[in-house]
Amino acid sequence: MPTMRAVMKKEAALGTSHQTVDVPKCGPDDVLLKVKAASICGTDLHIYKWDSWAQGVIKPPLILGHEIAGEVVELGGRVDGLAVGDLISVESHIPCGKCYQCRHDLRHICDNLQIVGVHRAGGFAEYLSIPAVCAWKNGPAITSDIAALLEPLGNAVYAASEAQVAGQNVAVFGCGPAGLFTIAACKALGAVKVIAVDVNPKHLEMATSMGADELLDGADPTLMERLESHRGGAGLDISIDMSGNHKAIVTAIRSLRKGGTFVAFGIPPGPIELNLANDVILTGRRILGIVGRHMFRTWELMQRLIESGKLNPAPIITHRYKMADFDEAIRVRASTDARVGKVILTP
Numbered sequence: 001m002p003t004m005r006a007v008m009k010k011e012a013a014l015g016t017s018h019q020t021v022d023v024p025k026c027g028p029d030d031v032l033l034k035v036k037a038a039s040i041c042g043t044d045l046h047i048y049k050w051d052s053w054a055q056g057v058i059k060p061p062l063i064l065g066h067e068i069a070g071e072v073v074e075l076g077g078r079v080d081g082l083a084v085g086d087l088i089s090v091e092s093h094i095p096c097g098k099c100y101q102c103r104h105d106l107r108h109i110c111d112n113l114q115i116v117g118v119h120r121a122g123g124f125a126e127y128l129s130i131p132a133v134c135a136w137k138n139g140p141a142i143t144s145d146i147a148a149l150l151e152p153l154g155n156a157v158y159a160a161s162e163a164q165v166a167g168q169n170v171a172v173f174g175c176g177p178a179g180l181f182t183i184a185a186c187k188a189l190g191a192v193k194v195i196a197v198d199v200n201p202k203h204l205e206m207a208t209s210m211g212a213d214e215l216l217d218g219a220d221p222t223l224m225e226r227l228e229s230h231r232g233g234a235g236l237d238i239s240i241d242m243s244g245n246h247k248a249i250v251t252a253i254r255s256l257r258k259g260g261t262f263v264a265f266g267i268p269p270g271p272i273e274l275n276l277a278n279d280v281i282l283t284g285r286r287i288l289g290i291v292g293r294h295m296f297r298t299w300e301l302m303q304r305l306i307e308s309g310k311l312n313p314a315p316i317i318t319h320r321y322k323m324a325d326f327d328e329a330i331r332v333r334a335s336t337d338a339r340v341g342k343v344i345l346t347p
């Protein structure tokens with residue numbers, strides 16, 4: 001049985017370890033990928049730190065990693081439309097194909113969703129086996145680094161496209177990697193003005209390189225007035241929260257003009273208190289929850305935006321490590337005092 005090295009959560013405790021495990025089997029509906037590049041998500045950080053969310057969801061032993069690019073090395077007997085050598089981006093949400101949502105073109109919110117690197121073996125390893133339905137084939141213009149970023153970039157493209165940002169003023173709250181991708185996606189999809197809001201000046205600095213038109217300090221006591229000044233004082237058209245921060249979410253909703261759209265993506269640690277009458281009903285605002293990527297409308301759109309040059313996620317890559325140096329890579333990813341965007345890992 002061939003073996004490989006993998007970054008694993010071996011036990012229900014802080015940290016990860018490098019383990020030698022069997023190369024995963026390629027089932028009849030699967031493709032076996034040789035991992036070319038991976039990137040670290042905030043979710044990996046939660047699993048590494050073993051916080052209360054991770055303790056409730058993760059069942060060790062588990063190979064981490066769900067932002068993965070790999071080359072096809074083996075195809076299951078029932079797989080067609082793919083070939084050995086194709087560069088694949090992994091759609092990390094594996095749908096059941098049978099539930100109500102799956103039958104209604106909403107596979108990303110499947111009732112029986114299995115997430116790669118969360119519910120089943122991830123790709124911080126030399127090989128990864130996934131159902132062929134979740135293998136997105138890239139064109140020749142896409143490098144493996146960029147291919148690894150399409151999963152998180154897809155969240156942003158999905159958020160911006162569902163919010164219909166063309167011609168609109170948009171504020172993005174939280175400018176970590178997810179927020180930075182969202183700024184780029186909003187600009188690519190024709191938002192006329194994108195305002196970046198964050199309490200971290202390093203994040204705001206990076207927001208400029210992703211195309212933000214205006215930077216606002218999230219801790220500024222006049223933040224609400226500044227946001228409301230858009231559209232002649234009527235407020236913003238769209239606000240997108242990528243932070244999960246309670247104060248940011250409330251500000252993001254209340255700074256919208258009447259009829260504006262709030263997009264919720266960042267996951268808050270607890271309930272959010274709103275005045276539903278004033279904040280939503282009487283102001284005619286819309287609240288839109290975004291998770292994952294539409295399969296595969298988001299992927300098609302993202303590919304067109306990248307290939308046409310309208311969307312370039314490359315500036316967000318700030319660090320590269322060998323997978324063997326995972327501990328150092330995750331330490332850098334967790335730091336808040338440096339200019340850290342996406343950290344790419346290679347086996």
Ligand code: ZN
Pocket residue numbers: 095096097098099100101102107110111112113
């Ligand atoms: Zn389903």
